[in-house]
Amino acid sequence: MAPLDLSPADFRALSRKISDFTADYLERLPNLPAFPLNVSGEAVNALFSAEVPIAPMGERAFDPLADVFALSRPNSPRFFGYVFGSGLPIAALGDFAASVLNQNVTAWRSGPAAVTIERTVVGWLAEAIGCSGFSGSLTGGGSQANLMALCMAREAKAPANENGAQGGVIYCSDEAHMSMPKAAMMLGLGQKNVRRIPVNDRFQMDISHLRDAIMRDLREGNRPIAVVASAGTVATGSIDPLPEIADICSEHNLWMHVDGAYGALAAMTVPEKFVGLNRADSLSLDPHKWLYQPAGCGCLLYRDPAAAQRAFSHTEDYARSLSTDPIESFAFFESSMELSRPFRALKIWLSLRYFGLQAFQQRIAEDLRLARILADSVSAEPQLELLAPVELSAVCFRYVRKNADLDHLNLEILQRIIQRGKVCISNATIRGQFALRACVVNHRSTEEDVKAVVSEVLHAANEVSG
Incomplete structure (x- = not known):
């Protein structure tokens, strides 16, 4: 046995220890405070900022777990602080199994079951929200999905991968998530090229102001490339007028991205609120919000797989597939920003199979x-x-x-x-x-x-x- 491995007996014993501890926590959860009481930064630092152990601690390494749980925000039924899921125990078991498997979900050849399950889960999610036929991938969260979507938009409307960013203007509402200006910064477009469109009395993007902003940029010689509509704004949960925004994008040949990290999964339940969602070129959603999955688990869906490949494909010889089979040659790294990718899909797959x-x-x-x-x-x-x-x-x-x-x-x-x-x-x-x-x-x-x-x-x- 390798020095850093556990024997099967030790693994079973420690697994039971963690299982019993976490099951007790879940049993106490309804009676725990919604936020840790009497917590200070100094006290937390004192507990967890010790020097790295040089000698092995063995089972004593687990002793501080009680403090970790006591000083963490519980997944209380009375936690309403953020748009953040409550953590399904069945999904936690999926994460446990995924960590034991330790798959690199980058290409079929490096994780056949994991890659296939992720592609299946992405298809399930797309169909569930009325976007059948969309492709995509799981991400670390909505911010990553939004960044990838705007990278696709930039490459589709103002290609930059060969010669660098040429500029381009993105439009979103005053209520849009902060990941939009951050994405513009990271893509070389700059915050000044993000137009924040005023909202109406229902906190939805005002369509007349959007039209005016686009026309003004065209007159001034700027290059509009994308409109970001919100399907559930972070503050109020408002849903922008998706059909009207889709019409404007079609009229001006703009990329339409829908930030549905908060709300898009509600289209499974109230599809009438999300009419026009399937007209987007891309959309983000977060299973770690309204599928109650443990963080981090986002998803990017898009209409055209070729657009994702134009934005993200860059294959070196060491990554070249030797198979010509369309299933076995598939690689997520050709259509997403990550190379090393965790097995995020297993927890969603198990959750949907277990509960339906x-x-x-x-x-x-x-x-x-x-x-x-x-x-x-x-x-x-x-x-x-x-x-x-x-x-x-x-x-x-x-x-x-x-x-x-x-x-x-x-x-x-x-x-x-x-x-x-x-x-x-x-x-x-x-x-x-x-x-x-x-x-x-x-x-x-x-x-x-x-x-x-x-x-x-x-x-x-x-x-x-x-």
Whole structure:
């Protein structure tokens, strides 16, 4: 046995130890605080910033796991802080098996089962949201998927791979995710070439402003290349008018990308909200949000595989396939940015096989229903004000009091809520106003859990008011 291996007996024993520990954690989860209590950076550093061990520790290496779990944010049914999935235990088992297999999912020849399963899962996801026939790959998250999509857009409309970036303008709404300007920076287009289009009263991209911005750039000799529509903005969950944006992209020969990292998977449940999604050239979605998968697990879908190959294909001799079989010669590295790629698909594949697609459709519908219940509870409370329409599952609101600095007051309320640990919510800026924000993307949440948000806000408001 190799010195760094475990014997089968030791592996079984340590696996049982981890399994028992994590099962106990899951059993306690409903009673854990929604955010770790009394946590400080200094205390966490003191526990985990020790020197690397030189001598072996054996089983004692696992001793700090209790502290790791205690000082981590629990996947509580009352966690509504971010658009982040609640972590299916069945998917965690998939990750465990994937790590033992340790496949490089870069080409069929380096991981036949893993590559085939990922291609299958991508097809399942595309079909589930009404985009049958799209190709794609799994990514580390929505930001990576958005970067890859805009790289495809740049190469399709302003080719740069041979001679460098020629410039190009990208359009997205004021509510778009921060990964858009970051992608422009990384692609050599620059933040100044990202046009932030104003939104309407439903926080959707204003189509007339989009048309005006494109025409202005054309008159000034700039090169429009892509419009990024949001299918679930990060703050309010708004969905941009996809058919109208698709029409404009068709009219001006622009690439249409849909950032659906938050919302696109809800198309499985409420497809009427996502009409036009299948007209996109590319779209991102995050199974680690609304398929409740452990992070990180995003997905990029696209209409034309050749466009992905134009953007990402670069094969050296050592990577050349010796097979001419269309299945066996397939390589993800020819159509994505990664070479070494983990087996992300196994957890999704097992989750969908174990529970079936319908269970996820029903759970997303329940999240949408719970968000509406929360919004109604906010609207029914005279001291609370709903600040944005609830399109999906993000609820933005604030506490109101006469003659108060409402931004400062709500910041204090949020800080007190986090200190109390009964629920966890976050904040957003809505038309310049500080907002409390709760987002229901949690397979464990119930009506009782979402109703606790309002009572906690009122309780915290009373505490900070003295």
